[in-house]
Amino acid sequence: MSEMSFDEINEKYYDVLKEIGNIGAGNATTAIANMLNLKMNMSVPNVELMPVEKIGSAIGSEEQIVVGIMLGVETDIDGSMMYLMDLPSAHHLVNRLMMRDPDYDADFDEMDMSALKEIGNIISSAYLSALSGLTNLTITPTVPYISIDMAAAILSVPAIQFGMVGDKALLINTEMGDGMDISGYFILMPEGDSYEKILSALGMPV
Amino acid sequence: MGQMIKVGMADLKVCKYPDNLTTIGLGSCIGIAMYDPTTKVTGLAHIMLPDSTAIRNNSNIAKFADTGITELLNQMVKAGASKARIVAKIAGGAKMFEMAGGNSAAINVGERNAMASKAKLKELGIRLLAEDTGLNYGRTVEIYSEDGSFLVKSVGKPEKKI
Numbered sequence: 001m002s003e004m005s006f007d008e009i010n011e012k013y014y015d016v017l018k019e020i021g022n023i024g025a026g027n028a029t030t031a032i033a034n035m036l037n038l039k040m041n042m043s044v045p046n047v048e049l050m051p052v053e054k055i056g057s058a059i060g061s062e063e064q065i066v067v068g069i070m071l072g073v074e075t076d077i078d079g080s081m082m083y084l085m086d087l088p089s090a091h092h093l094v095n096r097l098m099m100r101d102p103d104y105d106a107d108f109d110e111m112d113m114s115a116l117k118e119i120g121n122i123i124s125s126a127y128l129s130a131l132s133g134l135t136n137l138t139i140t141p142t143v144p145y146i147s148i149d150m151a152a153a154i155l156s157v158p159a160i161q162f163g164m165v166g167d168k169a170l171l172i173n174t175e176m177g178d179g180m181d182i183s184g185y186f187i188l189m190p191e192g193d194s195y196e197k198i199l200s201a202l203g204m205p206v
Numbered sequence: 207m208g209q210m211i212k213v214g215m216a217d218l219k220v221c222k223y224p225d226n227l228t229t230i231g232l233g234s235c236i237g238i239a240m241y242d243p244t245t246k247v248t249g250l251a252h253i254m255l256p257d258s259t260a261i262r263n264n265s266n267i268a269k270f271a272d273t274g275i276t277e278l279l280n281q282m283v284k285a286g287a288s289k290a291r292i293v294a295k296i297a298g299g300a301k302m303f304e305m306a307g308g309n310s311a312a313i314n315v316g317e318r319n320a321m322a323s324k325a326k327l328k329e330l331g332i333r334l335l336a337e338d339t340g341l342n343y344g345r346t347v348e349i350y351s352e353d354g355s356f357l358v359k360s361v362g363k364p365e366k367k368i
Contacts, residue, residue, distance in 0.1 A: 052254075053215045053266075062230040063346060065361060070303045080305075145303040149361055152215070152231020153344020156254070157302050159215060160234055160315050163254050166263055 013199055018047040020134060020198075021172035021186065024127035028186075029174070031126035032119070036096045046173045052159045055169050056152035059084060059185055068154035069120025072142035073128065077194035081128070081141075082158055082187045083120045084151075089182040093119050108148070117144045127186055135201035161189045208351065213237075216269040218251035220281045223351040230346045232298035234316035236271065236323050236339070237347045239295045240278055240332065241354035242287035248351040249287075251278045255315065256322030271322040279330060294332050295356040295368055296323055297347050299339040316340065336368040 033039060048058070056062050067090040070082045085093075091105045094112050097119065108116065121144045132139040147154055162169040172186040190198065208224030215235065221227055223246035229237050232252065240249040251274045255261065258270035267273035283289055299320035320339040327334050338345065338358050348357040358366040 053217065056215050056231055068302070070305065072305065142305075145305050147302045147342070149233075149302065150231040150344040150346065153233035153300065154302055156215070156231070156233030156235050156344075160254050163216070163269060164261060167266070 024130040025174040027126040027130040028123040048171045052163045055159045062152035066151045068147045071144040075140045076137035079190040085184040158187045213250045218268045220249045228348040232345045233302045236298040236319045239349040242291045247285045247287035249278045249282045256318045275326045295336045297338040
């Protein structure tokens with residue numbers, strides 16, 4: 001293994017990581033469209049490499065309430081991944097899934113929470129399966145966990161994870177649409193030498 | 207009324223009366239507020255990780271409990287505070303996701319942040335007056351230079367003054 005720091009790897013392979021994000025997000029959109037049985041468009045993902053200190057405000061106001069779904073990643077690579085969406089997007093998806101009035105926006109009950117976890121699970125798994133297909137690595141997600149709270153508080157989790165190895169974090173923003181736009185963010189947090197594994201599997205010299 | 211000055215993540219700031227300090231959305235991070243009641247010199251640090259010595263990339267001293275608290279104390283003393291009078295209050299250190307352990311060192315980082323902050327304050331001889339740490343929700347905090355009161359705000363919960 002090289003002596004390149006995590007930040008240097010991120011910068012050098014920005015385009016590769018962006019492409020992984022692109023394919024992963026495409027997969028995720030297809031999965032959601034199939035689940036909800038509707039046609040969905042997806043914008044080209046916007047991939048950002050940002051200082052960890054800025055991540056709390058990366059997706060809007062720090063105090064804005066967002067839904068975060070986090071799951072562990074195991075087998076050939078270790079780490080975790082998070083999918084974040086704003087409250088209107090979350091309500092929209094849950095209402096679709098529960099076949100409710102699209103404007104319904106009461107607080108999520110237990111059923112809604114488990115629906116959200118499932119949505120997060122499907123989106124994340126689709127993303128991971130793209131990554132797995134590209135790299136030929138076996139990547140297994142663990143059960144998802146959910147938190148609905150201030151954006152900065154939820155994002156402190158990836159900030160800390162990235163903060164342990166470097167000063168920058170990689171954020172992938174995608175927008176899906178079916179009339180109403182669903183804006184979501186993926187954050188993949190590889191641990192240890194998992195990044196190197198992904199890149200070498202893609203034929204990149206690390 | 208003074209200004210409300212914002213302290214970012216992995217950041218620290220010192221102010222004097224009538225200005226006040228805030229940091230928004232503490233998750234697993236810890237907000238360490240320190241206050242000298244006589245000079246009303248007030249400080250707030252927003253640390254992310256417990257221990258700078260455990261990490262190779264440790265150039266930002268405000269990122270860690272150990273170096274962050276020491277630096278905050280130094281800056282407060284430079285601003286006219288007396289170390290003997292400085293007291294502290296802390297908040298944050300939540301576990302935002304109830305993930306089963308084992309998978310990652312980051313899972314219990316909130317708890318470790320709280321422990322490291324308290325240990326550092328003790329080592330420096332700074333009295334910890336109050337804390338609101340742990341559990342599973344985010345916190346926004348405000349420290350008021352007038353009387354050192356520390357306000358903790360969370361989503362869907364009443365404001366807490368400690």
